[in-house]
Amino acid sequence: MTETLLKTISQKQLPSLSEFFERFGLAFVMVASYFGSGSVFIMSTAGVQFGYALIWLIGIAVLLGIMAQDMSARVGIFGDSLGQFTRRKLGENGATVVLVFVSIGCILWGLELTAAVGLGTQILLESVFGISISWMIIAGFTGILAAGLGVLRYQIIEYLMTTMMLVLFVIFGIVAVASDPNPATVATGVIPDQTFLTPSGMTLAAAILGTTALWPNLFLESLFVEEKGWQEQSDLFNMRLDLAMGYGLGGLASIAIVVATATVLRPAGITELQSFITPGQALTNVLGTWAMLLFLGGTLVAAFNSIIPILWAPAYILHEARGKQIKSSNPSEARQSFRLLFIGLCLLSGLSPLVHLLGGLSVMDMIILFPAWNGVFGLPISATLLFLAVNDSETMHGHENDWRLNAANLVLVVLAIILAVLSAQDVVGAIFGGGL
Template sequence: MLARFFDRFGLAFVMVASYFGSGSVFIMSSAGVQFGYRLAWLVGLAVLIGIMAQDMSARIGIFGDSLGQFTQRKLGRTGATVLLGFISVGCLLWGLELTAAVGLGTQILLESTLGVSVGWMPVAVATGFLAAGLGILQYRLIEYVMTAMMVTLFLAFGVVAVVSSPEPLSLLRGALPSGTVLSPGGPALAAAILGTTALWPNFFLESLFVEEKGWTGPSDLSDMRFDLGMGYGLGGLASVSILVATAAVLRPAGITELESFITPGRALTDVLGTWAMLLFLGSTVIAAFNSIIPILWCPAYILQEAWGRAIQSSDPQKAGGAFRALFIGLCLVSGLSPLAYVFGGLSVLDMVVLFPAWNGVFGLPISAALLFWAVNDPETMGGHENSPWLNAANITLVVLAIGLSILSAQDVLSAILGGGL
């Protein structure tokens, strides 16, 4: 039964689980402790933007080429290589923060359970090697594991969000747009929320992976959209649950910033008991590790497309030697996150929050503009271009992405180059 379900659906779970790693956990937690419920509306908006973008990406794959092939065809080899190479830097930054999160989470977990002292840096390096090996396994296995971990984290924080009795009126006010994003620290956090939820690598991957589900024509649009609704519905609820849980439990206790890597876990511990910290650490480590694989799949695919090479298969196990070489190399480089700490002065927590924000500033608006161009290109869509109504909705994605990029770029760059938050 499970296999039959994943034969037809499940692609959106991979796309959502790839963003629902350590970045989402800490970014949503930071929003909760800093601003209470006041950024809940932005989380919902980010989810809607993600759905719109994934819908555009899937339609490009169903009716035309992948988004990477479209970019190469329109910009040529040199233009596509420069543009896709630039945004691929964001994937590498994501990889660095994720291996750092796995390293520090593992260090704390081993010290608290077994009394074993292991530094996070060697674990981070080893994580890069492990991701390189597992990332070229069968696509279906990755799909199962990522879905299971996302559901586990959702259930844990969902229970806390409910039993912590959040104030209904405050939560309702948080669902309405406000000027909170203009407060000190707000622009960078807003960029991080959008960057980690409307995950731009998924815009490229969805257009490739529709092949895995056999979605090839107009009759498959309903399945694709139902899949998106399931995946992003669950991911959005999980994100809001983290924000609500930390706002309801930690903020009233006087915690208004993330003091350490384990601060979000205290929201679980205060409600569920000390065992919940182990659940939090274990789930965060695995979720962070899971996210490394699809995020680094993206540049391994799109750089080949920029160079004009045909992708042999959208299944990573069958994608060919060039894909494997690129993916393995990116994973090994992502294991060098200790260098960002030693030479850049960035703590693990800095990386976890700021590197997704970088992608919100640069990768998201560029990818959103490419998407909008592609779904309105007759050559690509073959008569299935956007309708005026879809254009009206989709242009919102592009405008918001560009506007937020302009608003938050200075804060994000200053924090990264200035040694952290």
């Protein structure tokens, strides 16, 4: 009997993998979508340009991301998805115009991510195997691969992305610890200062916020709550614990990148990253070749990890704008038109070499500027729609935000708008002016 009791307790304390994913896992997909090559490069840039000074901003971005995802989930649990809310309030034409405009940001993100995978793979192949393949060719194949994987069953994709996020956390954590930072110096980064109040600093701040508090996730979370069976008040605990685990892991990985680059690269006199390989080369000089391989490998995993969920968003919301509700949030069971649109977006994202050849933007330009575009345009619009949705009685059925949640929500909206206003001219000018 004692044996049986111990076994029962053990089973309750240590749920199986399948039991874990029945309750949790959605937040890891959401974090995987924001933690791409843009995040890695942006966090690296923050480390070399500002040292540990922007760690506080990462913390705020993560908290805002959790708060926004919590509200998005509640919209889905108690009412409609955010896309359906947008159509109901703005009508088909209004919703189509707004959602097509914000979807441009997803296309830009897709272009940036395939370019990052292409360039990173090219560098890795040349460094390790001496094989030379143009990043442009690899970028095209990356779009094709994402199209194939993105229409698989949701559960399979969730398992893959959770695994990749854990791998990324371990990779960047190892590099950060090996860089041997001074804990007391690192701790100074949790206190805000004014060192980032420059044009380049504001663009970087917009990029950090835009790549962490990711606006496509506001739409996806409200759709995907059904995958977890979250349908009532009692499910809020699991939803919030899921968010804390997923976004906590993503935030720690981001801080690890800042710590590693600030500790190793900045003292070496590197204050600007010219290419993907710059952090790896500097890490090699101090820590050894293994550090470069881990850093580059982690960047590639992060980049590819983001493509699928980011391009899911426009495929879902553009259908919703036209009144064609996706009955299942599982891509493998969704409408054929959804799958065709998603595949088309993935193939379009593989055309990033044309952006380079015709627009004059380097891969590094795309990695910084395209997330910043989303911080300037996509996030303020989506955050405003979310604020309206969680205060709409027709949507929330008595579960609207109270004054405390509204106060926190207004922080997200106001901060997003302020950063957008301050950095819009620099971001748009750089994109259409041939780069940074």
